[in-house]
Amino acid sequence: MEPVVVIGAGRAPVGGAIKWGFTGELLLKAYHTHESNELWSLLENFSFTDRKGRTFTAxxxxxxxxxxxxxLFRELFASIDHRLAGAIHDALYLFAVQYRLTRSxxxxxxxxxxxxxxxxxxxxWMAETGLQVGGWHSWNECRELGVRWADFDxxxxxxxxxxxxxxxxxxxxAVA
Structure with a gap:
């Protein structure tokens, strides 16, 4: 049996009258290694609700x-579980057209x-700046190819x- 990785999101913080934060647990199974990156498959939907009350789902x-x-920068992010944000951010790039979001x-x-x-x-600030500098390749690939079967296990x-x-x-x- 393959191990399941469970990353708890904890309780969503409250901002004014609107609750914002992550919902549920991030349940993952290893998918495969690609170009020196480990890839994971989500076993359930995982969501984030922003301060404006919009919900985005991986x-x-x-x-x-x-x-x-x-x-070089991983140690700086050791204090937070950035994997939660990473899964949602990957979904944001992939489904940006459906969500009507810009890269910024x-x-x-x-x-x-x-x-x-x-x-x-x-x-x-470092996270946002890093994405602005280094996220262009992933963003362009998502825009060029759109959502495709390869994006899902x-x-x-x-x-x-x-x-x-x-x-x-x-x-x-058909993808050209």
Whole structure:
């Protein structure tokens, strides 16, 4: 039996009348290693609600690298569990068209997620700046290719979920 990685999100902080933060637990299984990055498959939906009350979801079966922080900076992020923010940020880039978000908005949301996890303002700024500098390749790939079957571990999805994703994202379209 494959080990399941469970990362608890804890309770969502409260900002004014709107609750914001992560919901549920991030349940993962190892997917495979690709270009020196470990990839993970989500076993359940995992969500983040921002301060504006918008909810963003990393979908069951989605493949994520959790957060590709260069080794030089990993120690700086050791105080927060950035994997939670990384899974949602990967979903933001992938589903930006559906969410009607710009790259800048996606990166700002990563900063907000880091704040929710207890990061200092300096760490938030470093996270957002790092994404602005280094996230262009992932963003461009998501925009160029769109949502595709390769973004999901279909072995984790039921026949109904596959049919739902197929319709929702037009996954059988021809990719040039």
């Amino acid at each position: 979908l069951k079966g989605m493949v994520t690298d959790l957060a590709s922080i260069p080794a 908005e996606c990166d700002q949301l990563f900063g907000e997620m880091c704040e929710c996890l207890g990061a200092s303002q300096v760490l938030e 279909t072995s984790r999805l039921s026949a109904q979920e596959i049919a739902d994703y197929r319709a929702r994202f037009d996954l059988d379209r």
